[in-house]
Amino acid sequence: MARFVTWEDEVLRLSPPLDSCPALVLNADFRPLSYFPLSLWSWQDTVKAVFLDRVNILSHYDQTVRSPNFEMRLPSVISLKEYVQATRRPAFTRFNVFLRDSFTCQYCGTGFPTHELTFDHVIPRSRGGRTTWDNVLTACSACNLRKGDKLCRECGMHPRLEPFQPSAFELQENGRQFPPNFLHESWRDYLYWDSELDS
Incomplete structure (x- = not known):
């Protein structure tokens, strides 16, 4: 019917x-x-x-x-x-580190999708570096592998911005770019x- x-x-x-x-x-x-x-x-x-x-x-x-x-x-x-x-002090998370750094590798300056980013310890953990806002930054896989467990001065790779603890306002402002x-x-x-x- x-x-x-x-x-x-x-x-x-x-x-x-x-x-x-x-x-x-x-x-x-x-x-x-x-x-x-x-x-x-x-x-x-x-x-x-x-x-x-x-x-x-x-x-x-x-x-x-x-x-x-x-x-x-x-x-x-x-x-x-x-x-x-x-909140004045945002949580220390991988995503917030990427957002602070505008989803950009701090060594080569290239932007990447989140799944292609890693974070790098400026002072490697093998040398006593800690996983904190002021020692971790966004890196692409290639730069992270190239730097390895060396200090920046040993490999000639210097970050574009020194890592720092952002405020919630700074993360919000970065979010407006996307x-x-x-x-x-x-x-x-x-x-x-x-x-x-x-x-």
């Missing part, structure tokens, strides 16, 4: 899936909680936060969610009602990137 296509079927076919409708999350001062990765919540977390009255809705998608007795346009931009203080591939148009008024956005 042939099935007739209704207008509801057509709307569902043309509507983006709900999972492609995350909300941009801003702090109470209307700045993103983070730039890299961009602070996004799933539509489920966003709807829950709206019901708990923890956020203000600043912009919407055209997409709507429904229950038997409720209908709501999905928020595309929300701001927290209570200000969340950024806009994500997808930006909903409703987010653009709240994001300020260092690189030019496609129109």
